[in-house]
Amino acid sequence: MDHEALSARVVEAIARATDLPLASAADAARIAVGAQSAIDAVRAVGHLELFETEPADFLPALEQLAPGPDGSR
């Protein structure tokens, strides 16, 4: 399926639906570019198993990967 980028028009529609005031169409265009870059990054990551994790696992994962008291693993 072809990938269609977010447009300023879509951002303006989201803004109306969420009661977000936008100063100009130029602002909507800039938001579209920034959001699309972030969306593309998520889409670009290859398949990883996500059903076995949750966001709250992040700090425990960091602690588990820490070196030992003498710097060893």
Place this chain on the structure above:
Amino acid sequence: MTDVAALGLVDVAERIRDGSLTSVAVTEAVLARAEREQARLNCFLAIDRDGALRAAEQADRLRAAGQALGPLHGVPLAHKDMFDVAGRLVRYGSRVRGAHRATATATVIERLESAGALRVGTLNMAEFALGPTGHNAIWGDCRNALDPDYMAGGSSSGSGAAVAACAAYGALGSDTGGSVRIPAAANGVVGIKPTYGRIPRHGSMRLAPSIDVIGVLARSVRDAARLLRIVAGHDVRDAQSSRLPVPDYESLLDHGVYGLRIGVPRNYFFDVATEDVRVAMQRSLDGLRAQGAQIVELDVPHAQPLAELSRAIVYSEASGLHARWLRERGDAYSPQVRVRASTGFAIPAALYYEALLLRVPMLRRFVSEVFSRCDVLHTPTLPIPTPTLAEVDVGAGETLWRTLSRLVHCTAPFNFLGLPALAVPAAPAANGMPTSVQLVGRPFSEPLLLRVAAAHERVP
């Protein structure tokens, strides 16, 4: 005659302790420097001469009375305008909060004050920490301490500039995409973004709580190590603060780098690096090799999307936090910052959640693939020489967005991964401004990063 304001933080703490300097003398010297530099740099939002001198007099009285002295007894610091101090205006570099006064004091400020530190003022910052350059359309731009024509970097702009200008011996900042490391690099000082969860954030401004980290800036690795030791450690008021014990970072600084493997990425981190930055990084590596380190080249997994993945989370959470203010007081934002704070509205919630879920498997893969082959990763902090303020101003035209993305090119990936990263000054670029080495390690490896950074400081 000794320039008291230019002494190091650890040095001045020892001199106050042994009585060769008083806190009042030290604080007078720092206040004089701060007041002089403020006109040149706009690094402070407020200077509190009376409050600082009262605290210094009290510190000297306590010492004279033989009271127990903390590791920063009588030492003047200053912090980014995002840490609550009960009864004080805390504006987050914005005008949206009006005359909001904090009702409690942030954990990190409490810990520094328990260690004996005092505050000479509140430091400038990017409005709501949403910007990497040091611009602030509300309170005025902060300028680089080494040359005011250059950007101070952000978002902890005042922290970098004030520490470099000797208007404070150290400062707190925050880092959600590079906001400690970029101003540290631009102003030629040391900046540490510790592991996510190492420093508790109770009472500090939230930009994106899944990513936000408080960091420290100082003029040497030893000074930064002392500050980090004091503010790190679990706090029951921040559920995302780690319970792992806090090491004595200073005691490990002189252990050298003999036998350590220093990793240099072949992919991504040097993609946009200029030749003078490459030369400065090589000089650092040569110096570390001469001290016994082994240099290892390696490929870094998923390097390309890491920075943007971080932004997917930051924009989403920032928009959620700002939603009501944007609706009710949108005009109080500067135009650039209003757009940045609004971007998350256009990121689907499912994509945001997917980015959050990706962190653990990507962290595990990164640590497994990178830190099985090296002990510390060595990259530039900024892949380009520090730009002038004009080059990163909204009037700069088409090159602006390319330059802005390059400022966070090397820093933002490690916010997504939550890994500790340290910026330490390196050889000058072609424009005469310092470059900066970024050292990155496995989670909670701050002692190792500080040890390598101390060895880097010994590189001629």
